[in-house]
Every structure is written in C-alpha cells, then in structure tokens.
Amino acid sequence: MVDHPHLGILVEFCLASDPPFPEKKFFQHLTQHANTLGLQVTVFSPHSINWTKGSISGYRYNESKAKWVQGTYPLPSLIYDRIFYHSRQHIRKVAPVIKRLQQEYGVLLLGKGLPGKWKVYHMLKDDGILSSFLPETLLFRPGTQWRKKLIEHKALFFKPSSGTHGKGVLKVTLAGKRIDVQGRTWHNHLLQIDFSSFSACETWLKKYVRQRQYIIQPYLELTTPDAIPFDMRILLQKNGTGQWTVTGNVIRTGPKGKLTSNLHGGGTAVEANRFLNKYYRPEQIESIFDQLNLLVGRLPHHLEKKHGPLFELGLDVGIDRTGEVWLLEVNSKPGRRSFQLSRDYQALSNAIYAPAKYANYVFHALKGV
Known part of the structure; x- marks a missing residue:
C-alpha cells in the first residue's frame, strides 16, 4: 500500500466545466474536512494516471486561493469511486x-460499487427478513409472464436495472381493453402512450427497452x-470507527399526479417526521419506524457478506397507504442534495464529512496506528 494518507476521488472529467468534474461543492467541503485530519485529497480520472511514473x-482544492488547482501528484493510497456508470x-x-x-500499487478501494437492481434483488431475497420488504420482481425478457402479472395486479412498474434519476421508468396499466403506458424517456421527458x-x-416495449436490462414489479400506490x-431516502454510512450508522432520513416528494418522486424529475425533499404525521396515524408511524429499524439494522451487513466491502448506502424506501414499508432501491453512490432541500443541515454536514472520517480510519487501521 502507498505509504501516505492520500484519498483519491475517482471521477470522469468533462471538458464542459472548470474544474472538469461534477459535485464540486461536495468535494470541496470533504477536502477541507479531510485536511484537518491530515488527509490529502485529489480528484482525478481513470485517464489521468501516468503508470510509468x-x-x-x-x-x-487550494483554500487560500479558494479554487481548484491542477497539478501532478503521487498515486493515492485510498480511492473513493464517484463515477456514475451508465452501462x-x-x-x-x-x-x-x-x-x-x-494489484500493482496496493491502492485500496473504500467501497465496491453495487451491481444492477436485478443482482441486488437476488442478494437480498434469500434473507427471510429482508425478502419481506422486497416487491415481487421479474426480469423482462423473452418468456416473462408480464401479461399474466398485468392482469393480476392491474398495473406494473418497469424500470431499468442500472438506471438513475428516474430515467426510463414506465408504469403499464390495464384499463379495460386498453393498455396505458406512462413514464419518462432516457432524456427525462414525460411519455404517455x-x-x-x-x-x-x-x-413497443421491446423496441423501447432494446438491449437494456429491465425489471418488472407490481405498481405500488406510494x-x-x-x-x-x-x-x-435513508443514508447509511460507516463512521470514523468503521461502524455503520444512519446519517439521516428524508421524504422526497414529486409533482402531484406524476409517477415518481425523483429530484431530477422535478421533486423536492421535506423533513420526514412532519410529513408522516400529516398522513399516518401515530400507531402507523410507530410501526413504520419499527420496520425501518429492522431493515437498516440488517441490510448493510447482509449485503457486505454477499457483495464485498461497502461504506455508504442510500436506501430508497416506499411506504404504502397502510404503513407497509417497501425497499425500492439500494444505491452505493448516494447523493446529498435531499438533505439540503429539506434543510437538515446536520445530516448534510455528516453526509459530506463521513467519507473523510472513514478513509482516515481505514488508512490508520491498515498502518496499525
């Protein structure tokens, strides 16, 4: 392992911005906190490595100049992968x-990114407790009995196994002799046919899906x-002693009558307790949090056993009209914007600083300090 406390944030450089990477504010605040721990932070891309040297x-980030400065630096000892893979x-x-x-330089990856939704579903469904939170899920492929399921449930939800931001999702509804499809295109435009x-x-579905992997679930009234x-959205992160903790939770709401609550589709975020108190009875809220505590206490440990090391997870959880909790998605590269929108600044601060604290813990644990 490289013998210095250096965290490399792996991104894709994009020439359209300066500096050429997303999440600048997040990385800036993370860097400032990491520096107080004696940890250097460099943002780099897979193409900016000089293997010979x-x-x-x-x-x-140069604090005195208040800007990002380009330079040549040693290889990092730890990698925080923030590339959002689209295929x-x-x-x-x-x-x-x-x-x-x-393998060649002993650099450690803080957390191994999760695969698509279909593989994650199979990692979780063999656990009796976790499986109770999972909607029935099928893979859309030749021979899939989606017609039978549509007749049974009256509405199905189609979503890309590796999609993000609500792009490509479809609700397929049986309405008498008609089949209604509504959703969002891959350019995040509204679609109805x-x-x-x-x-x-x-x-039409086969042409729309093409070679992409799609999963099918009963449409839940969320x-x-x-x-x-x-x-x-529940954010779980490992802390400065390597333990899983709940950083925060927030309710994300979408425009009235729309399909999803995704922030990129025009949604926003509000404080969870206030929202739940408006729509659920006290005994329902107690049951909801009992279910959530069971879910978050079990899921990260089980997933690590199946998948390998992780250090932050965003859980997207649905709550139906009766107060039943459903696990909709697990994201190993969660964003932080929902905490900003809900004005939960303590959770936002913890969410930003946690990667630096955990990286510092990992480095010193490996060095035996």
Whole structure:
C-alpha cells in the first residue's frame, strides 16, 4: 500500500466545466474536512494516471486561493469511486484501471460499487427478513409472464436495472381493453402512450427497452391521498470507527399526479417526521419506524457478506397507504442534495464529512496506528 494518507476521488472529467468534474461543492467541503485530519485529497480520472511514473494529474482544492488547482501528484493510497456508470460497457472500461491500482500499487478501494437492481434483488431475497420488504420482481425478457402479472395486479412498474434519476421508468396499466403506458424517456421527458392490445404493447416495449436490462414489479400506490408521489431516502454510512450508522432520513416528494418522486424529475425533499404525521396515524408511524429499524439494522451487513466491502448506502424506501414499508432501491453512490432541500443541515454536514472520517480510519487501521 502507498505509504501516505492520500484519498483519491475517482471521477470522469468533462471538458464542459472548470474544474472538469461534477459535485464540486461536495468535494470541496470533504477536502477541507479531510485536511484537518491530515488527509490529502485529489480528484482525478481513470485517464489521468501516468503508470510509468506512478503519478496522477488531478485537482486539489487550494483554500487560500479558494479554487481548484491542477497539478501532478503521487498515486493515492485510498480511492473513493464517484463515477456514475451508465452501462456495463462503461464499467468494463474503468474496472481494469481500478484493478491495476489495487494489484500493482496496493491502492485500496473504500467501497465496491453495487451491481444492477436485478443482482441486488437476488442478494437480498434469500434473507427471510429482508425478502419481506422486497416487491415481487421479474426480469423482462423473452418468456416473462408480464401479461399474466398485468392482469393480476392491474398495473406494473418497469424500470431499468442500472438506471438513475428516474430515467426510463414506465408504469403499464390495464384499463379495460386498453393498455396505458406512462413514464419518462432516457432524456427525462414525460411519455404517455396507449395500446389496444397486449401484442402491440409488447412490440413497443421491446423496441423501447432494446438491449437494456429491465425489471418488472407490481405498481405500488406510494402516493398521498391527494396524489403526491413520495418515498423516503435513508443514508447509511460507516463512521470514523468503521461502524455503520444512519446519517439521516428524508421524504422526497414529486409533482402531484406524476409517477415518481425523483429530484431530477422535478421533486423536492421535506423533513420526514412532519410529513408522516400529516398522513399516518401515530400507531402507523410507530410501526413504520419499527420496520425501518429492522431493515437498516440488517441490510448493510447482509449485503457486505454477499457483495464485498461497502461504506455508504442510500436506501430508497416506499411506504404504502397502510404503513407497509417497501425497499425500492439500494444505491452505493448516494447523493446529498435531499438533505439540503429539506434543510437538515446536520445530516448534510455528516453526509459530506463521513467519507473523510472513514478513509482516515481505514488508512490508520491498515498502518496499525
């Protein structure tokens, strides 16, 4: 392992911005906190590594100049991967770089990114307790009995196994002799189309899905009585002693009558207790938090056994009209914006600083300090 406390944040450089990477404010505050722990932070890309010299071209935040400064730096000892992979091909491009850093230079990856929703579903469903939180899930492929399921449930939810920000999601509803499809395109535009037969709908679905992997679930009524879609985001992170903790939770709401509560689809975020008190009875709220405590106490440990090391997880949880909790998605690269929107600044601060604290813990634990 590289013998200095140096955290490298792995990103994709984009020429359209200066500095050329997203999440600048997050990385700035993370860097400032890391520096107080004696940890250097460099933002770099897979293409900015000089393998011959064992160095990287990247950016460090200069506090005295209040700006990001480009330079050449040693290889990091730890990697925080913040690349948002959009396809299996994208993963295959970057994975050899991370593997080489690990094998040849002893660089440690803080957490291994989760695979798509279908694989995560199978990691969780063999646990009797966790499986009770999972909606029935099928893979959309030739032979899938989606027509039978649509007749049974009246509405199904189709979503890309590796999608983000609510892009590509579809609600397929059986309305008499018609089949209604509504959702969001891959450019995050609203989509609505009707079909007069199952075969016409299936032909369109195959063309829309193409080679992407899609999962199918029963459509759950995860809306308020006044048709506002919502879910709960729970952020779990390892702290400065390597223990899983709940950083915070927040309710994300979408526009009235729309399909999802995703922030990129026009949603916002509000404080959880105030929202739940408005729509659920006290005994329901008590049951909701009992279910949530069971879920968060079990999931990260089980997932690590199946998948390998993790250090932060965003759980997207649905709560139906009866107060039943459903696990909708697990994200190993969660954002922080929902805490800012809900004005939970303590949770936001903890969410930003946690990666630096955990990286510092890992480095010193490995050094035996």
